[in-house]
Amino acid sequence: MFDLNTLWFILIAVLWIGFFFLEGFDFGVGMLLPFIGKKDEERRAVINTIGPHWDGNEVWLLTAGGATFAAFPQWYATMFSGFYLAFFLLLLGLIVRGVAFEFRSKDYNPKWRAFWDWAIFGGSLVPALLVGVAFANLAKGLPIDGNMMFTGNLFTLLNPYGLLGGLTSVSVFLLHGAIFLALKADGEIKTRAEAWAKKLWLPAAIIVVLLAVATFFYTDLVARRGIDPGVFPLGAVVSILLAGWFVNRKQSGWAFAMTGLHLVLTQISFFVILFPRVMISSIDPAFSLDIWNAASSPYTLKVMTIVALIFVPIVLAYQGYTYWVFRKRVTTEKKTLVY
């Protein structure tokens, strides 16, 4: 049965997929910044590859949060209060990172710049790690009681599967970011980014495979869908392997498409594991939140559907257009470097 609840589950999944794809590379670029940018103008050029886009990319997360609040208030309430300290750290990361992009080049002082560059590194690493931890835990299930209340704490989230999820998102984002840099930058930065992508690929692929295997044991995937996990998880593994093939041939465009595809398929897999639940209770399956008991009223869903149908295509169009406007490679030439 296809109803508005299902539609909103899909829409929120799409927002998260967009977030993983887009912020994935700009978190990756942020983490690589101190290593790939050796000289000051190189660092500026590295930042400028994501400069016009990172803020818009981050809005995917905000919109996912807002859409969850509007369509599934119980999901929003349980998840945000349950992930309290994790989300606090995520917020700190995003705060520091956002300010750092704006502040770092405003003063010549090398200490000032080095400080904010490392702030960008940390502000990219922490959120990248935490979103992976969060999604692995959503798939695994959490201690949620009969009142839809999360009864664990921060350490409940830091279980082996959750940590593996975090490690996966960090390593894939690093690879995705390195490939993006190889695609968008020029000269030495490009060369270095290609070398980093080569180095990063194998560990990332191994971790992805580990996560895929662990998912069989830590989630109820097999119990619900059988041994064959379906096309999405398999496709996710295949695409990260293919990414390696293209990385080695320095075909960055294709490699980027593959890491992007991998992120999309991985996120779809997580949402397939969840559906139709939105938060799985490890205490009693009856306590789980799903797209019906967590949802807003049919009237609110209808209003929000109309709003989304009008504005989502517009947003996609103009955000896509910015990538077209800034399609040229970023160089370290003084003349073209925007501060």
Added chain:
Amino acid sequence: MLPIILSRLQFASTTIYHFFFVPLTLGLVWVVAVLHTMYYRTGDEKWKRMTKFWGKLFLINFAMGVVTGIVQEFQFGMNWSEYSRYVGDIFGAPLAIEALLAFFMESTFLGIWIFGWDRAPKKLHLASIWLVALGSNLSALWILIANSFMQHPVGYDPASVEAGRLVLNDFGALIFNRKAWLAFPHTILAGLTTAAFFMAGISAWHLVRKQNVEIFKKSFQVAVVLGLVSVTLTGLVGHSQGIEVMETQPMKMASIEALWENDPNDPGSPFSILTIGDLTGKQKVWALEIPRLLSLISCNNLDCEAPGVYQVQAEYEQLYGPGDYIPLMVFTYWGFRFMFFSALIMLGLAGLGVLAVMRDRVEQMKLLKWFTPAIVLPYFANTGGWIVTEMGRQPWIVQGLLKTQDAMSPNLTSGMILFTLIGFVAIYAALMVADVYLLTRFAKAGPDATDRGVIGKPVLVEK
């Protein structure tokens, strides 16, 4: 300390801090857009330098507004999960729409604007700053629609109140809440006032030192005219809001005034210039008052009797059962006075500034150097205004429907909230230092520095 107090402190500090940056963004973006348009039309370098100078200060401030705004959207679920469950069906919608309509627009087009000089087509580049202006102001509209529901809930199904979860039944009523359409112009105009005094103060600093006279004289002219118009209009809209508050939240009005009991023998209600209460903040000791002024503020005539705190308390006990319905008077009373008296001083300053502009005696003006410290006045007013709005609503989180004490996330411990509260305050304090440092240095360095985009002396850092 109790988790509820810590959670409220956290909400207060993150929101007040966020609103340090928002009004300047809301106001200055229009100024930058107009300056950019002047440059686009005339091709005159003077306009370009002004655009870049004020644009640079705008950007430094904007970044802080954005990052502190993310916290706002997360904290309803993090700290106030019971609130989120209770009102989510209604309150979530404007937040989601804000993200979809406004956040995407402002952030995407700001990216184009920052990086688009010489790279984006000129028309698109100009359009992008206007779209940033539209986006950020739309964002204010939607969050105020959400907030107005907390002040004056409308558009919900009355049958859902008892069921423990409010259900939306009229989206039109929600978005056309009269509260929102008063709060929105009030906020936008306050933003323009903030921008005007920010510009006037920085321009005055340069004019006193006789540097960059051409650019800053022009900026000062724009600023004082804008300041006079916007502070006046802010006050007029505020007057309408007073009447609205009187109708829908009489307790807020009474606590703004520290009006304990209305004297039936004395016609009209007085406005207090200064009231000294005892330590509980709930007892009047001594007061200096202007007769009948409160009647004017709250009813637009000189005779109406504004009910006193005790009268509303008795009424609410009848309506909602026994309980303490009196807000913390110290905050509402002084919050309002910070706003009111700051506005009066701004009105006077802007008026004198406009006079000086008309007589072309700006540089000779004795008061000129006082415009620089006056930059803080709108900040007092903005903060005071929100404190009145939010604390005057207490003990309710949604007026008449849900109390703040029932709205918190039940799974949080005092330790957890204290930890995050300290974390937020510490990082906010650190960032404030960096932000003020950058703003001050750029403002003082003038357009020469913003043409380059960097301050200080170049240092060779090549390894």
